[in-house]
Amino acid sequence: MFDKVLIANRGEIALRIVRACRELGVGSVAVYSDADATAPHAREADEAVHIGPSPSRESYLRADRLIDAARRTGAEAIHPGYGFLSERENFAREVVEAGLVFIGPPASAIAAVGSKTAARALAGTANVPVVPGTTEPLRSVHEASEAAQRLGYPVLLKASAGGGGKGMRVVRAAVELAGALEAAKREAMASFGDDAVYVEKYIAGPRHVEIQVLGDAHGTMLSLGERECSIQRRHQKMIEEAPSVAVSPELRRRMGETAVRMAKAAGYVNAGTCEFLLDANGEFYFLEMNTRLQVEHPVTELVTGLDLVQWQIRIAAGEKLPQQSAIAEPRGWAIECRITSEDAGNDFLPSTGVISFLRVPGGPGVRWDGGVGAGSEIGLHYDPLLGKLIAWGDTRDAAIARMRRALLELTIVGVETSRDFHLRVMDDAEFQRGAIDIQWLERRLPSLTAGGGMPEGEVAVAIAAALLAESERAGRLAAPPRGGTATTGGDGAWREAGLRDGLRSL
Amino acid sequence: MIYVVDVNGHRYTVELRDGAAIVDGESHRASLQTVSGTPVRIVTVGDAVHRMVLRERASRGRYRLWLDGHRYEAEALDSRARAIRDMQASTGRQAGPAPLVAPMPGLIVQLRVKAGDTIAAGDGLVVMEAMKMENELRAVAAGRVRAVHVSAGTIVEKGALLVELE
Numbered sequence: 001m002f003d004k005v006l007i008a009n010r011g012e013i014a015l016r017i018v019r020a021c022r023e024l025g026v027g028s029v030a031v032y033s034d035a036d037a038t039a040p041h042a043r044e045a046d047e048a049v050h051i052g053p054s055p056s057r058e059s060y061l062r063a064d065r066l067i068d069a070a071r072r073t074g075a076e077a078i079h080p081g082y083g084f085l086s087e088r089e090n091f092a093r094e095v096v097e098a099g100l101v102f103i104g105p106p107a108s109a110i111a112a113v114g115s116k117t118a119a120r121a122l123a124g125t126a127n128v129p130v131v132p133g134t135t136e137p138l139r140s141v142h143e144a145s146e147a148a149q150r151l152g153y154p155v156l157l158k159a160s161a162g163g164g165g166k167g168m169r170v171v172r173a174a175v176e177l178a179g180a181l182e183a184a185k186r187e188a189m190a191s192f193g194d195d196a197v198y199v200e201k202y203i204a205g206p207r208h209v210e211i212q213v214l215g216d217a218h219g220t221m222l223s224l225g226e227r228e229c230s231i232q233r234r235h236q237k238m239i240e241e242a243p244s245v246a247v248s249p250e251l252r253r254r255m256g257e258t259a260v261r262m263a264k265a266a267g268y269v270n271a272g273t274c275e276f277l278l279d280a281n282g283e284f285y286f287l288e289m290n291t292r293l294q295v296e297h298p299v300t301e302l303v304t305g306l307d308l309v310q311w312q313i314r315i316a317a318g319e320k321l322p323q324q325s326a327i328a329e330p331r332g333w334a335i336e337c338r339i340t341s342e343d344a345g346n347d348f349l350p351s352t353g354v355i356s357f358l359r360v361p362g363g364p365g366v367r368w369d370g371g372v373g374a375g376s377e378i379g380l381h382y383d384p385l386l387g388k389l390i391a392w393g394d395t396r397d398a399a400i401a402r403m404r405r406a407l408l409e410l411t412i413v414g415v416e417t418s419r420d421f422h423l424r425v426m427d428d429a430e431f432q433r434g435a436i437d438i439q440w441l442e443r444r445l446p447s448l449t450a451g452g453g454m455p456e457g458e459v460a461v462a463i464a465a466a467l468l469a470e471s472e473r474a475g476r477l478a479a480p481p482r483g484g485t486a487t488t489g490g491d492g493a494w495r496e497a498g499l500r501d502g503l504r505s506l
Numbered sequence: 507m508i509y510v511v512d513v514n515g516h517r518y519t520v521e522l523r524d525g526a527a528i529v530d531g532e533s534h535r536a537s538l539q540t541v542s543g544t545p546v547r548i549v550t551v552g553d554a555v556h557r558m559v560l561r562e563r564a565s566r567g568r569y570r571l572w573l574d575g576h577r578y579e580a581e582a583l584d585s586r587a588r589a590i591r592d593m594q595a596s597t598g599r600q601a602g603p604a605p606l607v608a609p610m611p612g613l614i615v616q617l618r619v620k621a622g623d624t625i626a627a628g629d630g631l632v633v634m635e636a637m638k639m640e641n642e643l644r645a646v647a648a649g650r651v652r653a654v655h656v657s658a659g660t661i662v663e664k665g666a667l668l669v670e671l672e
Contacts, residue, residue: 166639186615187640234639345577347644349609350637352664357545357559380611384637408575413545413559420577454576460556461573462518463527464549465580466509467538468560469567470522473507 001317002026002077005103006070007045009081010060012371012387013293014041017079020309029073031066033059035381040373047073054381060084063091067098077101077316079309083383086292089114103316105270105291112266113289115160117198123286126265128258131277131285133200141178144199148177151201157181159188160196167191168235170202205437206277208232209244209284211259212300214311215269216321223256224304225330227296230436231425233348238418238441239337239425240296242303243330245396245434246278252329255284262289271297271312277438295338295388298369302334302392333399334392337407337422340384344421344449351416352378355386361409365392365402368410378415386417396434400426424448510588512581520582527551549573603649606669612636614660619669623651631669632656645671 004027007017014030018041021028030045035054042048049069052059059065061084070078078095080086086104093107104110113119117137123130132151137160138144148155148171157180159167167188169180181197189195207230215221228244229237247255259274266289273294275287297308304327315321342348355376360368370387372378378386391406393399404426410419425431425448430440441448508521521528527536537550538558549556561577562570568581583591616633619625630642631651652670656662 183640190635346609347641349641350612350639352610359544359546380636382637411546411557411559413561420572420575423575457556457573457576457578458513458516459518459529460549460551460554461513461571461578461580462511462520462529462582463534463536463551464538464547464556464558464571464573465511465513465567465569465582466520466522466527467536467549468569469509469582469584470507471538472563472566 002075002101002313004029004046004073004075005313006049006066006073006075006078007031007041007081008060008066008078009084009086010036010039010041010371010382012369012385013081013083013295015044015371016369017081017309018045020307020313023307024310024313026313027075029069029075031060031069033381035377035379039376040371049073054379056084056381063088063094067094067100070095070100071098075100077103077313079103079312080292082292082295087114087290101316103270103312105266105268105272109266109268110291113262113268114291115196116158116288117160117196119286119289122265123262126261128262128265128286129284131200131203131287134198137196137198138181141181144181144197145174145177147199148174151199154202154204155199156202157184157197157199159184159192159194160198161188161192161194167197203277203279203285205439206279206285207244207246207436208237208275208287208438209247209255209278210273210275210290210294211255212294212297212308213259213263213268213272213274214306214308214315214321215263215272216315217269217318218320220321220323221260221263221268222321222324222327223260224300224306224308224327225252226255227294227299228436229296230438231431231441232438233441233445237296237338239335239422240299241333241335241396241399242299243333244278246282249329251282251284258284258286262286270315271308295385296336298367298388298390299334299336302367302390303330303332304328305331332392332394333396334390335396335399335403336388336390337403337425338388338418339386339410339412339422340418341378341386341415342384342418343416344418346416348418350380350384352380353415354378355412355414357411357413359409359411361389361406363406363409365399366390366406367392386412386415389422397432400432421449508585509582510585511583514578514580519585603645603647603671605667605671606631606643606645608634608662608664608666608668609643610634610636610641611662611664612641614656614658614662614668615640616658617654617656618642619651619654621651621653625649625651625671634662643668647671 006029007014018028028045030042030048031051032042033054051065085091089107089110092102095102134147154172157169167184169184171180184197185195212224227242229240231239273290276284278284341351358374367390372386391403407423511518526533534551539548547558549558559572567583612634615635618630625645626648629645632643649671652672
């Protein structure tokens, strides 16, 4: 096992990796930009190295600085997390050439499936079904138009180097094509530095179901079952769960075998994910392979009992995985909500500010993988993920009820967050039935984000607002000395003291 | 003191008297207390306990808040102030459509309109990039573009005037 691992990332995933290192007895080295000097990931690691200014391209995307930091601190391996350099073939190669271990797949495997076009070509040879479309990047509007005509509208434009919905556009008619292509290329260039875009047939109403694979360097490749990530907005996953209501044990086995076949064809080692579209008839189509740890890995961890991040490190250190026969069917149900600094009530516009208060939920079956704390400044340099709230229950209904309870406990003050939105989804009858597909959220968004509040809460709000106005009137709101009270009764001080005692853990 | 409180568009009359809140004629024991060291306030109504966080005080008596995890907008004015504001609202001049301002700092990627264009509610006006995502800013009401104050490639601060409408 390694003595020390450098974590080439930030935010919740960097903190997640620090935790895995500590549990394995491995030293951790964090890296940080100017903006992250006091960020949780930098203060929780054993060592922390400053790698540059706040913009990612001058810090978290600087392979040279990351490798220097590893050398300087004596780290033997680099964990890239997700995003940033995690899926860059060159980075994986440079790490190895520097005499370090890359905690992830070999550069050759990233090359084999890293671009969607390469992955589709490989899928063809590995007998893995794909959605019909072009395998070469589009060179012109003319070429796009010909391909779209051949496939039939609607079609989907996708960035070759993409992920997370950036550079992706649905085109419903020929007249929209040129504008959509331009926008997709622009977003692809801004996000990935590569404007290659391809086109495929748009399949209506499918679910997004992905298979987690985990392979060691000794020839074992495991399928750890599926995650359903159909709750997406603009192709960004927002809620994920494992298992999926749409996957039977038989389908799980077939999809698992297909994903393992794909991973083996790529010469894959370590954790990876094969994404599929699953249509209403149980037909599935390979979309792409993510050659890294996924944001939503915790739901798989909770239903398999495996620690994927620890296994990533153990595999990179040469350890052997158990055999597939040792992997049981998923136990219970896990759901993850991505808590982002986006205002769901205002078209998910990014919200910036300083987190002045954070209350993390607890209790049975609840996990918080966060990357922020009170005092964290949420700016525009990085993605808006504040943390992931994950709930486990013995059934899907129990997991939903637990998530709902945990969302009510979660309190973040200082920036707008997506919490209220998640609460509404948990309360939604269609979601509760599992009647979802990848268009569900776009379809239901107006009703899930409209207005605010619950009618039964209005009387309490009316009273609260009157009491606020009253205390403002008395001039007490402006500067409450500490734990001030605005009760209209005579027993306020007693009640307040009692409440303060009872709520000390808040 | 009697307050007229609008909550999410519904009107309640709340009289505060001797530790009680009388809402539309029904009396409840009520209190509001801060929790030391936190922005959380505890609202009690009878024996019920509600957790409240004030998100924003927009103007006197006007609050955006969370109660038990849900968002509300409330405006509490004493009955005299309420009457004056209602009168102003009914006789006041009809304001034109609000100008489009940047809801966040970011980069202007594209302008979808120019001065003189007629627009419908929901039309995309400006595309902004922030947090690596493009966000389309749309018109909330129909109107005409009076002036465009930015160009593509400009970085703007939150609140910057982008498009004036009439």
